Amino acid sequence: MTCVMSGKTILFLSKPQSVTGLFPSLREADITAGLAENLGGAIDFVAKNSPCLVFSVDQLPGYKAEDLLAHATRDNGFPPVIIFTERGCATDAKRFLELGARDYWLEPLMWDKVRAALPRTNGPEPSKPTPQPTASDGVTIIGQHPVVRRVLALAAQVAPSKASVLISGESGTGKEMFARYLHQKSRRANGPFVAINCAALPEHLLESELFGHEKGAFTGAISRKPGRFELADGGTILLDEISEMDLGLQAKLLRVLQEGEIDRVGGTETIKVDVRVLATTNRDIEESVRNKEFRQDLYFRLNVIPLRLPPLRSRGDDIVRLARFFVDHYTTEYALPHLEFSDSARQWLLDYDWPGNVRELQNLMERAVLLAGNGPIEERHFLLDLDAWPLPEDDAAPMQTADAAAPTETAMPLESALSGNEMRLEDIERIAILKRLEQTSGNRTQAAELLGISVRTLRNKISEYKKLGLDVP
Structure with a gap:
């Protein structure tokens, strides 16, 4: 059962009666909804349609959500999974979260909550951090700057x-990575x-979400639900972007910090x-405290240990170290040869201001790997200035429009484009765009930011790809 639309795609793995009530709201929001029962x-649906989220019931005849989460763990490109159940408990919630679920909900599925879980049109997708360097024994933070x-x-x-630790810094500096480092180095490392x-x-x-709720607490609350603080019992909770929290809720959070107690809604x-x-x-x-936008008493409670992360532009040679890490990562991922930086490229890395910090550096290194061929990486591979990019020798004929181009050639599958010895610039550009859309679960604003282009340019590119029959997130 599929409602075909042009917006985001999600998948429900559930009995039909548990989710079909949401379909009218999904249609109004221009969201494609797929339904699987095993x-x-x-x-198969994920492979063909690349949904941005999967909502799965905890079990069906012949199916357990643990099997889906095990598959998702093996498949790096698998979308986030939210588990829901008719009757749940904190023990099950902890187990599913430790197995890799993004969240654990109680039925019924409410449209407001489903909508809030979807990747946002503006701003970063919730609860889906930018990939950071990791090692098998935990988080690895790269940096030698004092x-x-x-x-x-x-x-x-x-x-x-x-x-309590308050980690501050510009967007893209790796605040969540430091939070995970603190957890993994703590005595609570084996906890959630x-x-x-x-x-x-x-x-x-x-x-x-923070404190949980009781049955009947509000419309749709037909069962008790444990909150994130209960799920984190014995471990660590990270309150990301705490300064965006409403003042009224800040007062309730303060009590949790002071007393170690919560009250469900x-x-x-x-x-x-x-x-x-x-x-x-x-x-x-x-x-924010001076402007009465954040409670001073809560600030003092959170700021027991302040960690201020420096922007990338002030980290000197760490920029090159991180660039080296990301280049090695992407050459391995794309099965491409080892690449070195030219002297001018290395100097450009050190001179650039890096407004997007480590997140922007990661994006540009992926672009450089795709453009550099056999290397070395040059300054022009970072900027993707199409006007300055040389045409192939056999491409002296005028460029065809998207409508006139041969679909079998232009709509080359990603694997085919990567497997050849040479790639055309438009193939490389398409690979980068589709990968960023996949990484951001179809969030065009965030994908455009990572690509370093305008949302309008990205929309035009997506329109071209759809005309050619490509499946675009």
Whole structure:
């Protein structure tokens, strides 16, 4: 059962009666909804349609959600999975989250909550962090600059404690990576690490997500639901973009920090929780306090240990070290030869201002790997200035329009484009665009930001690809 539309695509792995009530709202929002009732059908739908999210019931006859999560763990390109159930408990929630589920919900599925979970049109997708360098034994933070070494030394010293840590820095500097580092170096490393984006949900949903709710607490709350603090009991909770939280909810959070207790929405029972709280912000939170936008008492509670991450532009040779890491990563991923930087490219890396920080560097290194061929990587491979890019020798004829181009040639599958000895510039451009759309689950604003182009340019490219019959997220 599929409603064919032009917007985002999602998949439900469930009995039809559990989700069909959402379909009218999905149609109004221009969202394609697929329905599968077994694991094989779900895997096939994901392979053919690249949904941005999968909503799966915990079990069906012959199916358990653990099998889907195991497959998702093996498949790096698999979309995030949200598990929902008719009757749940905190133990099951912890188990599914540890197996890789993004979230754990109780039925019924409410449209407001489904909509809030989808990748946003503006801004970053909630709860889906930018990939960061990792190693088998945990998070690896690359950096030898004295500022980074001081931050790492402080993080290592305070990691074993239960002290709250406020991590601040510009967008793209790796705040969540440092939070995971703190957790993995703590005595709670074997406990859960639960992250929630405070900017991704409206106030009424954020309160329920943080503290849980009781049956009947509000319309649609037909069962008790544990909150993120309960799920993080014995471990660590990360409150991402804490400065975006409403003042009223800040007061309730303050009580949790002071007393170690929560009250579910609509509940009368006080629940003790043992949770270490980490928070991040890309704002000047001290200025927010002065402007009465953030509670001073909560700021003092969170800011027991402040970690201020430096922008990439101030990290000197770390820029080249990180660039080297990302180039090695992408040459391995695309099965391409080892690449070196030319002297001019290395100097450009050091001179550039990096407004997007490490996230922007990662994007440009992927672009450079795709454009450099057998190398070395030159300055022009970072910028993708199409006007300056040389035409192939056999391409002296005038360019065809998208409508006139032969679909069998222009709409080359990604694997075919990568397997040849040479790639045309338009193939490389298409690969980069489709990969970023896949990475951002079809979020065009975020994909355009990562690509370094305008949303309008991206829309035009997507329109061209669709005319050629390509399946574009």
